Amino acid sequence: MKSVISQSHRGGRLRLMLNGSCFNITFLVSPLRTDVVQVGGFVIDRQVVGIAESVEGFREAGVDGIFGLGLHLLSDHGDATPVENLIATGEMKSEVGVWLGSKNNGGEVSFGEADPLRYTGAMTYFDLPPDAVYWSVPVRSILINRKPSPPPAPNPPTPGQQEPPAQPPPKPIPTPPVVQAARDPKKSKKPTQQPSIIFDTSSDLFLLPPTIAFHTHQYLHDFLFGWYSGYNYFAGVYTVPCSLSTDLYVDLGPTIPDTVGNSSIVGGSPPLPDEEELQGQERRWFKIAAQDIVRARVPVFGVFGVCFSGVQASRNDDDDWVFGTNWFLGNYMAFNHLKRRVGIATSQRS
Numbered sequence: 001m002k003s004v005i006s007q008s009h010r011g012g013r014l015r016l017m018l019n020g021s022c023f024n025i026t027f028l029v030s031p032l033r034t035d036v037v038q039v040g041g042f043v044i045d046r047q048v049v050g051i052a053e054s055v056e057g058f059r060e061a062g063v064d065g066i067f068g069l070g071l072h073l074l075s076d077h078g079d080a081t082p083v084e085n086l087i088a089t090g091e092m093k094s095e096v097g098v099w100l101g102s103k104n105n106g107g108e109v110s111f112g113e114a115d116p117l118r119y120t121g122a123m124t125y126f127d128l129p130p131d132a133v134y135w136s137v138p139v140r141s142i143l144i145n146r147k148p149s150p151p152p153a154p155n156p157p158t159p160g161q162q163e164p165p166a167q168p169p170p171k172p173i174p175t176p177p178v179v180q181a182a183r184d185p186k187k188s189k190k191p192t193q194q195p196s197i198i199f200d201t202s203s204d205l206f207l208l209p210p211t212i213a214f215h216t217h218q219y220l221h222d223f224l225f226g227w228y229s230g231y232n233y234f235a236g237v238y239t240v241p242c243s244l245s246t247d248l249y250v251d252l253g254p255t256i257p258d259t260v261g262n263s264s265i266v267g268g269s270p271p272l273p274d275e276e277e278l279q280g281q282e283r284r285w286f287k288i289a290a291q292d293i294v295r296a297r298v299p300v301f302g303v304f305g306v307c308f309s310g311v312q313a314s315r316n317d318d319d320d321w322v323f324g325t326n327w328f329l330g331n332y333m334a335f336n337h338l339k340r341r342v343g344i345a346t347s348q349r350s
Helices: 082-088 210-225
Strands: 009-019 019-037 044-056 095-099 110-111 119-127 136-145 179-182 196-199 207-208 237-241 249-253 285-288 294-297 306-309 312-314 321-323 330-334 339-346
Touching: 019 330, 136 210, 179 210, 207 210, 210 237, 210 312, 237 312, 312 330
Parallel strands: 196 321, 207 312
Antiparallel strands: 009 019, 019 044, 095 110, 095 330, 119 339, 136 179, 136 196, 136 249, 207 321, 237 306, 249 285, 294 306, 330 339
């Protein structure tokens, strides 16, 4: 089955990840046509598609179009998407699951419902904000989860040797630092509006507002350079150590009540050091593994083990956050059109 460009904007640039490789695509969409679309065993007889007048950057990979999974509110012409048409006819359930699980081996899109073989644990659902035009969820903060090395165990006394003197109790493990997502009322034009995360498979970065990205990298780097932010002025982007071992946890919430006043999730506590998940309660903290933050080595500083960071800054502090394909490596996502909600679970890594 060949892909088609569907529900795109009139033109623009797109960064697409396919089977672990990235392509910069320039496209210009002008005429609209009706065609037969086949996907996942389903057939749509009369689907409105945009015809690309020019496409550059990915024909060499055997790809001839883009199949969008976004909401139709993003469309210039307002026609229903292929997924929405399938749901409307009753041929397909209203959920689409997206799994990557690997940087190099591609992934899977499951039409109709989430694939339980591709994630572990329970799926946690969040309702979209009422005015959302993207697949998005409100966000509260990022927790930088340090994993301090345990103190060395004392050597046992040899026979005839006196017991060593009592040691003072170990120092308490410091609380991991947290970067709050709230907008600065002195700088923001919408300080009371809670930021949201937009989940976007056409990006391959975590894009955070500049202030959030700066403070996040300060915490990621302070074990090496004090309050160094990790910004590389030669490359013009943030960098991290190639051996980065600090995971991030994202605090999502609050939930948006549904039409009968019920919430989709019960919040949990943040993870403790060396603990990915608290037992016996649903999670609201979702993990970004260090391995999904580290990208290609910076050529200029290769001898020092410096790599490009997967966390970069957007243009404005009022911007919403964007989580691209590096988020999907560790987190399985389910998008439900009828219930207007997203589901998140720990991805089954390949």
